[in-house]
Amino acid sequence: MLGCKPADTPLEPNSHLKNKEGKPVDKGSYQRLVGRLIYLTYTRPDIAFAVSIVSQYMHDPHSSHLEAAYRILRYLKSSPGRGILFLQNSHLTVEAYTDADWAGCPDDRRSTSGYCTFVGGNLVTWRSKKQMVVARSSAETEFRSVAHGICELLWLQGLLADLNFPVQSPMKLFCDSKSAISIAHNPVQHDRTKHVEIDRHFIKEKLEQGVIIMHFISSEAQLADVFTKSLGGKLFCPIVSKLGMIDIHAPT
Structure with missing residues (x-):
């Protein structure tokens, strides 16, 4: 090659x-x-x-x-020469972006979950993985991705505490699905959530404890898109740049 x-x-x-x-x-x-x-x-x-x-x-x-x-x-x-550039910032804010591609696999119609997490503005973990079961709605597949993102945030919180850098403020999670955010804050929508009951209770508990704050983000600003979809160059390159990746061989 x-x-x-x-x-x-x-x-x-x-x-x-x-x-x-x-x-x-x-x-x-x-x-x-x-x-x-x-x-x-x-x-x-x-x-x-x-x-x-x-x-x-x-x-x-x-x-x-x-x-x-x-x-x-x-x-x-x-x-x-492309890689992640770690910058020394003045904060240790912990953030996560979660996204999902509903029924994206043509063979079994399973969805793909993707997330990435930042500590102090630097990308530290990421994942792209097909979900284990078929989702019956886009809200369901987004909801599962949110649950995976929260698990990753909780793991980072524990890791930082072990390193004597406890997370002081609530961790932020950005999602581009208004329906998933609505379900997380509204336990009344039982008919729409009974097939993801465990995830719903898990997310609701963390929201009530103040550990996580969920924010809506537009699809154009969703960094996790690069972990769930095959994007064109006009969308792919800006997202990769926002992930903190630079090419050391690129002309300055």
Whole structure:
């Protein structure tokens, strides 16, 4: 791939991979390639969603899946020096962005959850993962993503306390779903929430304790979009920049 044409995004915009699409390819070489990409996601959150997609076909890879993995390599060639820049800020505010792509997988119609967390304005954790069950509404899948984001915030709160940096103010969680925020604050909507009852009680408890504050954020400002969707360059690049990623080889 040394002579390949660089790509500006890890995946084709609005692309959706399917099972058994194209001709079968060598499983061993595909698994070795994707395994290396999975390792790379620990320092490259910009490829987390793309790698989570291609890793779902490691048991039976086909040519379309291999082409998607090659697309990630082409993107990496366009930005080999890109990484997270940690800045020394004067605060330790803990924030999280959560998002979900409802029924995004064409094979089983499961949704993808994504979140990223910031401490002191610096990106520290992120995740892109397919949900375990099929969601019956977009509000349900967003609600599950919020629950995952709160769990991550609570883990960070405990970690900072162990390091003698206790979180003084309520942690902020940003979500672009008004229905999920409404359900979290309104326990009366039982018919809409009985299938996510445990998550609802868990979120409501943390809100009442003042541990978490939920804020609505527009879809255009939602940083977690990069962990749930295949975006075009005009949307992808600004979000990656806002995540605190810079390219040390880029001209100043």
